[in-house]
Amino acid sequence: MAVGSLSDYLPFLLTEISTQPRRQYLLLNSLKEVISACAASSLSPHVESIWSLLLQHCECPEEGTRNLVAECLGKLTLVNAAQLLPRLKQQLRAGSPLARSMVVTAVKFTIVDHPAPIDALLKDCIGDFLQTLQDDDLNVRRVSLVMFNSAAHNKPSLIRGLLATVLPHLYRETQIRKDLIREVEMGPFKHTVDDGLDVRKAAFECMYTLLDSCMEGLDVLLFLDHVEEGLKDHYDIRMLTFLMLARLASLCPAAVLQRLDRLIEPLKATCTTKVKAGSVKQEFEKQEELRRSAMRAVAALLAVPEVERSPSMADFANQIRTNADMASIYQSVQGGEGGGIGPAESMDMS
Template sequence: ATSVKLSIAGKASVEHLAVAMPKLLELLKVEELAVRNAALLMVYSAVHHMPQLLAGCMKDTIVPVLHEIAGLKMERKVDLGPFTHTVDDALPLRKASMSIFATCLESLPGSLDIPAFMPVLAKALADVEDIQLQAHHIIIAMSQRQPTFLVPAIDTFVDPLEKTMHKKKGTKTGTELERLNEWIKSALRAAFILSKVEGVTNSKKFADFYGRTRANVKFQAMLGMIEEER
């Protein structure tokens, strides 16, 4: 799968790659995480560089696997002496699946059942930081390309966005604090962009949430910077 990914990026012949693709896509279903991740990265490369290579197998073969992987968690505890650390071995797979969804929305929107993707997007907004940031970017992109699909799902976005905005800063300083502020700002940016989508503010839940957010003094400086970006 890695070799094919590199071949795709190197503009290999579509005809030659198409012959091998059905067999390679079976790797998306194997249990070994490294193999699945390599297969996902191959799909991402194909969607990005040669979308025509996958056009016929997205809906029936690839998208169902992406939906499954987007919700996959494989957490384990690692003993680090005085404390334990939780590692999620499925995180790289979830990140890869969200990258594929994002690229499909841009390059192959017809290959996706976008309403069925909305619960995946809402769940991503409540995931770990890296996945949340991907979800924020997808919302911003969809507000330009597929805004009507965001409106029916808007209520499901409110709670995870608000939770991120109110992340406790605690004793964080330096780069840790900077990173947290960027995370919060990303959620604020997504909310701001959503507020501009026609029909979104008809949702009482979103309108109340966004009203609270705008009135909150601690967010006003960030919102001011976000408004200046437009």
């Protein structure tokens, strides 16, 4: 209805967003659809009123509502990028951590997977937005990594020239920080909470994306140092690094061979770990999935030419072959063919 008669219905929609906090999320969804569906020419007279309303809600405590405000701002910026992108940059300096995270998320929504008029302007200023990777606030750094990941995935040309300055900050966020780990009491139990986990996951997701889109800009040995650390991290991060390792084994086998002895140990630890008796079913399932993913990475490493020169790899291959449990997992990730890991199959041991 609003798209069919903007002058009648858009002011009503904007008023409702301000005066109906309980319906605000649904109303912002409606506004997002209006911005997405309208031609730029018909929306132009209303840009200022929409922009000022959205900025009033940029520090909303509800993350879901804040993300919707950010999406509206990003889509609105596409209507008149030359005028509105500099304003977004100004908001970075003006606001609280919540406002900064909202601005960075808005920029993410201006990065689309097809050529757009905003691209040239974005390329000139995306470095300013990526400086939020050095922000003091943990959540601002997390959304900055999410925005960087979106750029690397949808439009890598925007960030290729910035890799030398951005990668040190990205790699810093892959480190486990003990000061962000705390213990919480839940009744009779003590539960460990890692406040840095979401930021680390976002950093490793960026690394995974860069393998596909910006491989030529990476120092592979330095990259592998951080992959190696990820192999010992939380379940979600280990699952990602197993995939990265398999990809690196095919993309740059020589570099992987240089690091092979250090990479084998965490893989071996994952493949041989048993869940404590009495653990819940979910723990058994997670450990089984970790072992299967680690074994897929091992299979990819065994396919690398000259891998048989590594004594530690030869020892591990022999351990898999002689252990019925590990041999079964190896066989299943290989598609059940061949009946095991013999010298004539996956690696030349002659």
